[in-house]
Amino acid sequence: MVTNLHFARDTSNNPVRLFCGATADGHSAELMRLFNRRVLGFTDNSTLLVEGGECQGVYYVREGWLALSKSLEEGKTQIIDFALPGDIIDPAGADGATSSLTMEALTNGALSTMPYRHWEALTGDWPELHHLAHRMESATQARRAGRMLRLGKGTAEMRIAYALVEFCIRIAPVRDGEYCEFHIPLTQQQLGDYVGLSSVHVCRTMRRMAGKGILKMRDHMDIRVLDRQSLASLAGVDMVALKSEIIPQ
Amino acid sequence: MVTNLHFARDTSNNPVRLFCGATADGHSAELMRLFNRRVLGFTDNSTLLVEGGECQGVYYVREGWLALSKSLEEGKTQIIDFALPGDIIDPAGADGATSSLTMEALTNGALSTMPYRHWEALTGDWPELHHLAHRMESATQARRAGRMLRLGKGTAEMRIAYALVEFCIRIAPVRDGEYCEFHIPLTQQQLGDYVGLSSVHVCRTMRRMAGKGILKMRDHMDIRVLDRQSLASLAGVDMVALKSEIIPQ
DNA sequence: CGTCTCATTGATCCGCCTCAATAGCTGTGG
DNA sequence: CCACAGCTATTGAGGCGGATCAATGAGACG
Numbered sequence: 001m002v003t004n005l006h007f008a009r010d011t012s013n014n015p016v017r018l019f020c021g022a023t024a025d026g027h028s029a030e031l032m033r034l035f036n037r038r039v040l041g042f043t044d045n046s047t048l049l050v051e052g053g054e055c056q057g058v059y060y061v062r063e064g065w066l067a068l069s070k071s072l073e074e075g076k077t078q079i080i081d082f083a084l085p086g087d088i089i090d091p092a093g094a095d096g097a098t099s100s101l102t103m104e105a106l107t108n109g110a111l112s113t114m115p116y117r118h119w120e121a122l123t124g125d126w127p128e129l130h131h132l133a134h135r136m137e138s139a140t141q142a143r144r145a146g147r148m149l150r151l152g153k154g155t156a157e158m159r160i161a162y163a164l165v166e167f168c169i170r171i172a173p174v175r176d177g178e179y180c181e182f183h184i185p186l187t188q189q190q191l192g193d194y195v196g197l198s199s200v201h202v203c204r205t206m207r208r209m210a211g212k213g214i215l216k217m218r219d220h221m222d223i224r225v226l227d228r229q230s231l232a233s234l235a236g237v238d239m240v241a242l243k244s245e246i247i248p249q
Numbered sequence: 250m251v252t253n254l255h256f257a258r259d260t261s262n263n264p265v266r267l268f269c270g271a272t273a274d275g276h277s278a279e280l281m282r283l284f285n286r287r288v289l290g291f292t293d294n295s296t297l298l299v300e301g302g303e304c305q306g307v308y309y310v311r312e313g314w315l316a317l318s319k320s321l322e323e324g325k326t327q328i329i330d331f332a333l334p335g336d337i338i339d340p341a342g343a344d345g346a347t348s349s350l351t352m353e354a355l356t357n358g359a360l361s362t363m364p365y366r367h368w369e370a371l372t373g374d375w376p377e378l379h380h381l382a383h384r385m386e387s388a389t390q391a392r393r394a395g396r397m398l399r400l401g402k403g404t405a406e407m408r409i410a411y412a413l414v415e416f417c418i419r420i421a422p423v424r425d426g427e428y429c430e431f432h433i434p435l436t437q438q439q440l441g442d443y444v445g446l447s448s449v450h451v452c453r454t455m456r457r458m459a460g461k462g463i464l465k466m467r468d469h470m471d472i473r474v475l476d477r478q479s480l481a482s483l484a485g486v487d488m489v490a491l492k493s494e495i496i497p498q
Numbered sequence: 499c500g501t502c503t504c505a506t507t508g509a510t511c512c513g514c515c516t517c518a519a520t521a522g523c524t525g526t527g528g
Numbered sequence: 529c530c531a532c533a534g535c536t537a538t539t540g541a542g543g544c545g546g547a548t549c550a551a552t553g554a555g556a557c558g
Contacts, residue, residue, distance in 0.1 A: 070394055070395065070397075070398040071398075072398065072402060072403070072485050073485060076402040077402070078397060078398040078400075078401040078402050080394045080397055080398070090386075090387065090390075092387045093387055093388070093391040093493065093494035093495070094384055094385075094387050094388035094391060094493065094494055094495055094496055094497045095384075095493045095494070096383075096384060096387065098493070098494065100387070100390065100391035100394055100395070100494050101394060116383070120376065120379050120380055120383060121376070123373070123379075124372070124373045124374075124376060124379055125373075127369065127370070127373060130369050130372075130373055131369055134345075134365070134369060135343055135344075135345060136343075137339075137386070138339065138341045138342055138343050138345065138349075139342070139343035141339075141349065142342040142343060142349035144393065144397070145319055145329045145349055145350060146319065146349070147397075148319075148327060148329055148393070148396075148397055148400065149319040149320075149321065149327040149329070151327075151397065151400040151401050151445065152327040152400050152442075152444075152445030153321060153325040153326070153327050153445065154321070155545080155546095156545075156546070187503085187504065187505090188504075188505065188506095189504080193401075195401075196400065196401030196402065197546075197547090198546070198547055198548075199504085199505085200505095200506085200507090200546085200547075200548080200549095201545090201546055201547075203505060203506060203507085204506085204507085204546090207505095207506080207507095219555080220504080220505090220555090236321050236322060244342065244343065244344045244347070245342035245343055245344065245347065245349050246342070246343055247343055248343045404513080404514095405513075405514070436535090436536065436537090437536075437537070437538095438536085446514075446515090447514075447515055447516080448536085448537085449514090449515075449516080449517095449537095449538085449539090450513090450514055450515075452536095452537060452538060452539085453514095453538085453539085456537095456538080456539095468523085469523095469536080469537090
């Protein structure tokens with residue numbers, strides 16, 4: 001019923017974005033074996049591809065980062081959301097059979113998946129899980145709505161500040177009095193695809209923020225937020241309120 | 250358990266956007282009475298206001314249009330989605346108590362609402378409803394993701410074309426060989442807030458489309474799509490595929 | 499050491515915003 | 529019945545934010 005899978009960052013230019021294969025929890029040797037044997041995945045607007053395991057259904061991310069994106073024919077891509085460990089992903093469209101999103105592995109990782117009917121049965125039988133899933137769903141909605149607002153109405157600075165505040169909340173352990181520090185496995189191009197900016201402008205904007213002493217960057221997206229207040233103000237949010245809005249429980 | 254409510258378009262500049270009060274299904278006299286007595290509603294990021302009825306929970310739209318939006322302090326507003334008859338709205342954030350969205354009535358209408366715990370219990374007990382809710386949820390996600398892509402990467406023309414295609418699919422009865430024709434209860438300002446453009450640019454863009462013979466406009470947003478193919482092509486979508494993606498079942 | 503990817507910085511261009519003026523429509527009151 | 533106010537649509541003019549193009553650095557890797 002539940003299938004455990006590994007995924008790996010795609011270092012080639014292969015159009016299949018998400019690699020997965022049925023396997024018990026394992027290590028990278030196992031991953032490599034699967035790699036050489038067969039890759040599975042699904043692409044924008046096409047039926048989910050399944051082989052050697054039940055890939056079609058709800059995904060639970062156990063480890064690693066995934067990007068959920070959509071693209072135009074011209075090749076422009078918008079990252080709709082990132083899926084982080086603990087997140088539940090339901091990429092289906094209204095027909096339940098085709099994915100409305102493309103999944104791309106940003107790091108190596110692992111996930112579990114289960115067919116929709118099983119997921120529905122499970123949540124139906126288990127009220128606590130149902131409730132949790134509902135909260136997580138709400139969190140996802142709220143997060144995307146916040147970003148949508150900035151996409152439509154915010155400046156470059158606000159969009160990036162908001163994304164960074166989001167990362168602070170989602171991945172950085174909060175310790176009062178300390179800097180919020182984290183690594184994001186993204187290129188500036190990908191960050192731009194997330195916030196609707198060109199990579200060039202992402203660079204300029206972040207550099208300007210660094211110049212103002214709001215944050216500090218080290219090799220490939222190691223970010224330390226020096227001034228959380230200013231960042232939140234640029235983003236146009238209250239960090240505490242946003243946290244309760246986008247983090248379940 | 251279930252509460253039936255009426256809402257009305259807010260013609261004043263009242264910051265409370267959604268008017269509702271507990272009532273049996275009724276007529277406008279009842280509505281007026283409620284109006285004069287007390288208005289209820291909820292605003293961005295604040296706890297849902299409840300009085301005389303269970304307002305906090307899941308909403309089912311029976312009649313009329315609602316806009317779900319978010320705003321920046323500066324006053325700029327982004328409409329995240331429209332809720333149309335038949336839609337289920339769940340405006341809560343991750344904490345389940347505060348709304349991540351502002352609801353605004355665009356027309357008069359009616360809705361039903363039910364507390365979260367009841368909704369969860371109901372879907373838990375009734376697999377068919379659970380499945381339907383799941384599909385509708387997926388449809389909403391897909392719709393918003395499509396718009397998000399255009400917000401981040403599309404031109405003004407593409408954004409508007411996409412919104413119009415969406416309206417075609419969601420509200421216009423499809424008859425082959427006939428023009429797709431519908432009315433949207435929006436000002437150009439609101440349409441702009443939906444697609445992330447200024448009202449001025451909405452006007453220019455739609456006028457240009459009308460000039461190209463793609464559509465025809467009459468008083469206040471009566472729209473007739475003359476050339477569905479061109480419109481879909483401007484929007485960068487296939488209408489059939491989009492329909493299966495954003496319409497449940 | 500050459501290649502590849504990604505970050506950085508400069509220069510230019512253009513799509514859309516903003517401001518402003520006008521026109522059309524609706525409702526309201528004299 | 530007209531005058532007026534208020535709202536929305538329309539059109540023009542000008543400015544700016546961010547895209548695009550292009551060149552150079554800077555690591556990572558074989």
